[in-house]
Amino acid sequence: MSPRPGFVLEVDRSTPPTLMWHGEGFRLERLPVGTRIVYGPEPIAPLADPDAAIRHALDHPLGDSAPLSTLLRPGMQLTIAFDDISLPLPPMRAPDVRQRVIEAVLDLAAAGGVDDVVLIAALALHRRMTDPELRHALGDRIFEAFAPHGLLLQHDAEDPSNLVHLGLTDHGEDVEINRRAAESDLLVYVNINIVAMDGGHKSVATGLASYRSIKHHHNVRTMQHSRSFMDVRNSELHTSNWRMGRLIAEAGVKLFQIETTLNTDQFPEQLGFLQKREWEWTIRDRASFLVSSTALDRSPGELTRKVFHAVRAPHNLTSVQAGAVEAVHESTLANVHRQQLVEVSGQTDVLTMGLPYICPYNVNSTMNPILVACLGLGYFFNLYRGKPLVREGGVVIMSHPTPWEFNPVHHPSYIDFFEQVLAETTDQFEIESKYEESFATDPWYVHLYRTSYAYHGVHPFYMWYWCAHALQHLGRVIVVGGDRAAVRRMGFSPASTLADALEIAEDVVGRDPSITHFHAPPVLLADVT
Amino acid sequence: MKALQFERNLPRFAAARVASAVAGSGKGVRVGPLELVEVDALPMPGPDWVRIRPRLAGICGSDLATLDGRSSRYFEQLVSFPFVPGHEIVGDVEGGRLDGRRVVIEPVLGCEARGINPPCASCAAGHKGSCERIAFGHLRPGLQTGYCRDTGGGWSAGLIAHESQLHEVPEDVSDEAAVMIEPAACAVHAACAADIAGGERVMVLGAGTLGLCVIAALRSLCLPGALVAVAKHPEQRRLARDLGADQVVAPEEQRRAARRLSGSLALESDNGEIERLTGGVDLVVDCVGSADSLQQCLAVVRPRGKIVLVGMPGVLKVDLAPLWQREIELRGAYAYGIEDRPEGPRVTFDLALELVRDARLERLVSARYPLERYEDAVAHAASAGRRGAVKIVFDLRKAGAGSGGPGTEQVGGPQAARTTKEAK
Numbered sequence: 017m018s019p020r021p022g023f024v025l026e027v028d029r030s031t032p033p034t035l036m037w038h039g040e041g042f043r044l045e046r047l048p049v050g051t052r053i054v055y056g057p058e059p060i061a062p063l064a065d066p067d068a069a070i071r072h073a074l075d076h077p078l079g080d081s082a083p084l085s086t087l088l089r090p091g092m093q094l095t096i097a098f099d100d101i102s103l104p105l106p107p108m109r110a111p112d113v114r115q116r117v118i119e120a121v122l123d124l125a126a127a128g129g130v131d132d133v134v135l136i137a138a139l140a141l142h143r144r145m146t147d148p149e150l151r152h153a154l155g156d157r158i159f160e161a162f163a164p165h166g167l168l169l170q171h172d173a174e175d176p177s178n179l180v181h182l183g184l185t186d187h188g189e190d191v192e193i194n195r196r197a198a199e200s201d202l203l204v205y206v207n208i209n210i211v212a213m214d215g216g217h218k219s220v221a222t223g224l225a226s227y228r229s230i231k232h233h234h235n236v237r238t239m240q241h242s243r244s245f246m247d248v249r250n251s252e253l254h255t256s257n258w259r260m261g262r263l264i265a266e267a268g269v270k271l272f273q274i275e276t277t278l279n280t281d282q283f284p285e286q287l288g289f290l291q292k293r294e295w296e297w298t299i300r301d302r303a304s305f306l307v308s309s310t311a312l313d314r315s316p317g318e319l320t321r322k323v324f325h326a327v328r329a330p331h332n333l334t335s336v337q338a339g340a341v342e343a344v345h346e347s348t349l350a351n352v353h354r355q356q357l358v359e360v361s362g363q364t365d366v367l368t369m370g371l372p373y374i375c376p377y378n379v380n381s382t383m384n385p386i387l388v389a390c391l392g393l394g395y396f397f398n399l400y401r402g403k404p405l406v407r408e409g410g411v412v413i414m415s416h417p418t419p420w421e422f423n424p425v426h427h428p429s430y431i432d433f434f435e436q437v438l439a440e441t442t443d444q445f446e447i448e449s450k451y452e453e454s455f456a457t458d459p460w461y462v463h464l465y466r467t468s469y470a471y472h473g474v475h476p477f478y479m480w481y482w483c484a485h486a487l488q489h490l491g492r493v494i495v496v497g498g499d500r501a502a503v504r505r506m507g508f509s510p511a512s513t514l515a516d517a518l519e520i521a522e523d524v525v526g527r528d529p530s531i532t533h534f535h536a537p538p539v540l541l542a543d544v545t
Numbered sequence: 546m547k548a549l550q551f552e553r554n555l556p557r558f559a560a561a562r563v564a565s566a567v568a569g570s571g572k573g574v575r576v577g578p579l580e581l582v583e584v585d586a587l588p589m590p591g592p593d594w595v596r597i598r599p600r601l602a603g604i605c606g607s608d609l610a611t612l613d614g615r616s617s618r619y620f621e622q623l624v625s626f627p628f629v630p631g632h633e634i635v636g637d638v639e640g641g642r643l644d645g646r647r648v649v650i651e652p653v654l655g656c657e658a659r660g661i662n663p664p665c666a667s668c669a670a671g672h673k674g675s676c677e678r679i680a681f682g683h684l685r686p687g688l689q690t691g692y693c694r695d696t697g698g699g700w701s702a703g704l705i706a707h708e709s710q711l712h713e714v715p716e717d718v719s720d721e722a723a724v725m726i727e728p729a730a731c732a733v734h735a736a737c738a739a740d741i742a743g744g745e746r747v748m749v750l751g752a753g754t755l756g757l758c759v760i761a762a763l764r765s766l767c768l769p770g771a772l773v774a775v776a777k778h779p780e781q782r783r784l785a786r787d788l789g790a791d792q793v794v795a796p797e798e799q800r801r802a803a804r805r806l807s808g809s810l811a812l813e814s815d816n817g818e819i820e821r822l823t824g825g826v827d828l829v830v831d832c833v834g835s836a837d838s839l840q841q842c843l844a845v846v847r848p849r850g851k852i853v854l855v856g857m858p859g860v861l862k863v864d865l866a867p868l869w870q871r872e873i874e875l876r877g878a879y880a881y882g883i884e885d886r887p888e889g890p891r892v893t894f895d896l897a898l899e900l901v902r903d904a905r906l907e908r909l910v911s912a913r914y915p916l917e918r919y920e921d922a923v924a925h926a927a928s929a930g931r932r933g934a935v936k937i938v939f940d941l942r943k944a945g946a947g948s949g950g951p952g953t954e955q956v957g958g959p960q961a962a963r964t965t966k967e968a969k
Contacts, residue, residue: 424813424816424817424818424819425817428817432802435798435802436794436802440792458808459810460809460810463810
């Protein structure tokens with residue numbers, strides 16, 4: 017049976033309670049009659065032979081690129097850059113798609129007599145990956161062949177000796193990227209696309225760039241004009257990256273882009289109920305839900321976190337395309353849309369969403385309040401094409417515990433941002449002008465980014481800017497079940513229950529508002545007309 | 546007349562110490578050596594002494610330490626029992642050249658009050674707080690009024706004071722403002738002791754009465770480049786900001802805030818928590834005086850930076866390795882006298898009066914109690930921060946005699962029914 021497409025359900029009296037993520041737990045909520053629930057399509061069928069598909073893509077590139085094997089020759093410098101720990105979510109079962117693709121590339125490189133090969137994790141301003149994380153992404157064979165010899169690198173956006181300034185775009189944007197990648201005879205970029213924002217020119221122009229370069233598109237103005245940043249054609253974030261990508265090409269960087277898409281099979285069998293529509297839950301699903309919920313409720317927070325972060329998704333490869341960036345990305349987007357697009361007619365007054373334990377920036381870490389905001393107002397709010405699901409002046413209700421809790425190793429500047437900056441103001445333009453530079457250049461954050469496992473000092477700013485479009489658009493943001501102090505620190509309204517939240521929302525949108533619930537998983541992209 | 550008297554009673558002193566250690570500060574007063582008693586008027590030690598009838602008398606952190614049995618044995622030879630506590634006093638003079646005037650008392654009992662002539666070098670230089678004859682002369686030992694058997698103290702219906710201790714209070718200054726002059730003078734002295742040139746990064750630990758006054762004094766008398774207050778409770782945070790702190794952080798945020806402010810690197814524990822800075826702020830003013838606060842100061846002050854200890858310490862166990870290795874200057878700031886100001890020498894109390902006026906420090910007086918309710922008053926003072934209060938005072942005025950300060954709460958006693966607004 018072929019997977020069913022996404023659809024919009026209207027809640028009636030017979031609709032069972034709806035499952036919502038609530039951080040490291042779940043809530044079953046009975047939504048008001050008349051509420052629309054947007055369900056994403058079921059996971060589409062994976063490629064039958066992913067390794068063969070990868071080899072085929074490398075041999076049959078898109079756009080004006082030659083097959084990879086013809087680009088490889090003895091004596092050349094080859095750099096293979098790959099997406100970092102932020103993708104995919106949750107981390108996938110071994111073998112990771114990066115391992116499959118890079119093994120195929122390395123096989124061709126070996127066959128072509130290429131000796132000088134370096135792998136680079138394209139961290140941008142993210143934290144460095146640990147050895148176990150690298151080993152998981154690349155597999156034992158690659159890790160053992162490269163890491164001990166210093167040939168498995170992690171991009172360092174603060175290492176001036178290993179950055180090269182390629183010039184300014186016609187908009188005056190600095191393009192500064194990893195020197196090894198830029199000066200290699202061939203740069204192969206291995207991407208994973210789990211949402212439409214990923215990939216394209218953003219892979220190199222952001223993933224291998226410096227703060228000097230990234231700040232041109234990771235800023236409040238750009239984010240307010242990215243409507244949404246999941247829609248490349250209407251995203252200023254992407255427009256800027258595309259300008260940079262073209263300049264990178266004009267500067268002589270030879271790039272062979274490999275992009276992959278995954279289906280939305282995100283959770284293993286024991287959490288299979290997450291992937292199903294509630295009225296189709298079997299007795300086994302109900303039992304799984306009850307057992308999981310009870311166990312989670314009774315477990316200490318640290319254990320719950322460990323359990324969730326140990327989840328390995330059974331994601332499967334649905335497409336792989338390689339060659340020239342723009343042609344490749346067009347095909348990638350078509351495949352992302354094939355999996356995630358849902359048609360929705362009209363906007364809503366109130367948009368509800370349950371937020372999970374994980375986002376791209378807390379893999380094996382803590383979901384701190386800024387990341388909660390970013391996941392809800394950055395990612396989920398922006399998962400639309402056309403118009404936002406919620407009308408201008410409407411309300412977003414997010415369900416998440418939002419603990420006032422940070423991982424000091426991974427997110428040191430987040431703590432200071434939350435304690436010191438948000439205590440002063442939540443205004444994004446004020447924050448950007450008054451505080452960003454000092455955080456971005458703080459020698460302590462630079463040190464931790466380079467030598468420990470810390471996100472760059474400026475990263476919490478970007479996460480806050482990620483919410484810019486939503487915060488400009490919305491009348492109010494309400495968090496159900498969140499730490500009240502943390503919620504208020506961000507300028508949001510706390511509510512104990514969904515019913516309370518809906519009552520608070522009526523102060524903004526009036527009585528009997530239209531309500532739409534963004535149901536996840538599976539992840540979806542709402543095509544709102 | 547009525548007075549709260551502190552006896553030398555070792556068993557009760559020990560009981561207070563145990564009670565405060567077990568149940569918290571202020572809890573020792575019920576079992577300790579403080580009692581409300583009837584006392585006779587004190588004899589005058591000399592011709593320049595006058596009687597004072599207190600209007601308001603504050604409860605200070607050092608008073609609480611004494612009542613809790615926490616104060617250092619260092620003071621044993623600097624006090625004489627039984628004494629009547631209370632050194633933050635505004636009252637009316639009976640006799641002498643200021644007869645009938647309202648005054649605040651500069652409580653240090655230096656050479657002049659002790660009838661010692663010529664005065665010691667410190668007193669001669671105007672540094673009465675550093676008097677080298679503090680246990681000698683025609684008074685029994687007592688570093689201040691409120692710790693000396695011969696002078697009495699503010700927690701009573703009457704005491705005596707040497708005329709050199711008196712500062713007349715202008716008519717436009719309320720009793721509540723006047724009672725803040727003594728703590729403000731301590732803060733002024735601390736700010737002057739900090740001796741900063743301007744532009745320094747300064748952190749103030751503690752936001753009780755003393756901490757808040759220090760913030761106001763630093764803002765008024767110095768030109769800190771950045772002034773960060775470390776405050777535990779919401780009302781303290783609000784007041785700290787209002788009195789001039791550029792940034793107010795919670796105690797657990799202190800190291801991170803100092804690091805951010807100074808752009809320092811830091812040494813971390815394995816779990817990423819900052820243990821101490823390698824650089825740090827230029828000056829830390831410790832208005833707490835505990836081992837923990839001093840250790841915090843040492844963790845955040847830069848090499849060759851300065852710590853000014855204003856809060857009264859006791860016996861502390863502190864690792865001084867950073868003090869040694871980073872050549873940190875640690876100096877105390879006690880009491881008042883004459884301050885070297887750019888405009889010339891100034892009497893600390895005069896500067897304090899200006900500060901109280903400019904910063905409207907009368908707003909720090911949160912509640913007034915009659916002497917009879919001294920247990921409640923002490924309990925309130927001991928938990929002031931938690932209860933959104935700052936300065937707790939005894940109100941010794943007859944009903945209708947005084948003016949209530951803005952926002953103060955009259956608790957019990959003959960004035961119980963008179964609210965602040967009504968008083969105004």
